[in-house]
Amino acid sequence: MKEKIRNIRGIVIRSRPFMENDLCVAVITELGEKLDLIVKGARGKNSRRKGHLEVLNLISATVYESRHNSYLQTVRCENPFFRLKDSYFSIFSICRLVEIINARVLEEDPHQEIYDLLLETMTLLNSETSHLFTVDFALVKLADLLGHLPSYKNCGSCHRVEDRMYLSESSNALNCSECRNANDTPVELKYRKAMEFFREAGLSALQKISLSEEESEFLKNIIEKLFEKRMKVVA
Numbered sequence: 016m017k018e019k020i021r022n023i024r025g026i027v028i029r030s031r032p033f034m035e036n037d038l039c040v041a042v043i044t045e046l047g048e049k050l051d052l053i054v055k056g057a058r059g060k061n062s063r064r065k066g067h068l069e070v071l072n073l074i075s076a077t078v079y080e081s082r083h084n085s086y087l088q089t090v091r092c093e094n095p096f097f098r099l100k101d102s103y104f105s106i107f108s109i110c111r112l113v114e115i116i117n118a119r120v121l122e123e124d125p126h127q128e129i130y131d132l133l134l135e136t137m138t139l140l141n142s143e144t145s146h147l148f149t150v151d152f153a154l155v156k157l158a159d160l161l162g163h164l165p166s167y168k169n170c171g172s173c174h175r176v177e178d179r180m181y182l183s184e185s186s187n188a189l190n191c192s193e194c195r196n197a198n199d200t201p202v203e204l205k206y207r208k209a210m211e212f213f214r215e216a217g218l219s220a221l222q223k224i225s226l227s228e229e230e231s232e233f234l235k236n237i238i239e240k241l242f243e244k245r246m247k248v249v250a
């Protein structure tokens with residue numbers, strides 16, 4: 016890689032101490048690449064850059080790319096998403112999304128739609144009308160963008176459509192009554208429709224949906240499993 020200076024805009028998704036006085040921050044840029052940036056002297060007493068570099072800030076910055084490392088030189092916070100950060104629930108739930116993005120998005124393999132999804136999710140959580148299911152909905156869309164959201168219409172093995180379908184413990188896919196394994200869980204049609212709706216609809220469509228506690232629990236279980244095995248492989 017040639018040495019160069021460039022301007023970026025993006026969201027800080029991780030920040031950790033580096034060497035004695037520096038920070039290492041991970042940023043997903045609006046082009047959808049994940050950059051690991053060293054910020055020299057950012058932990059010093061007089062550093063003004065540190066405040067701009069909180070996790071979940073939208074920033075614009077100048078980056079110097081040397082042969083081996085990238086250094087963040089100047090930074091300005093464009094949006095600190097204060098309302099989101101004021102809510103323990105919002106912070107807690109979005110951490111899961113950010114953790115997966117951090118593990119799965121790479122500089123060499125940019126995903127612009129994933130940046131758009133994260134920004135939209137943060138904007139919704141930062142608004143007055145945020146919904147308890149916003150991040151779960153975003154996780155379904157993330158699985159789809161990463162290419163591992165199974166079909167909730169057809170049997171994953173024989174592709175048949177049946178009234179009774181079962182969620183496979185081992186593969187996350189649906190099975191029909193012939194292909195099912197003994198410990199697969201039955202999934203009612205309304206849940207299968209909900210998962211397909213999450214795949215197709217925009218995040219803001221969630222405002223129109225109300226879910227009972229039981230329905231939320233069931234869907235959260237399906238959604239949590241979408242990443243369980245994938246994250247273990249990464250770790």
Ligand SMILES: [Zn+2]
Pocket residue numbers: 170171172173174175190191192193194195
């Ligand atoms: Zn089948």
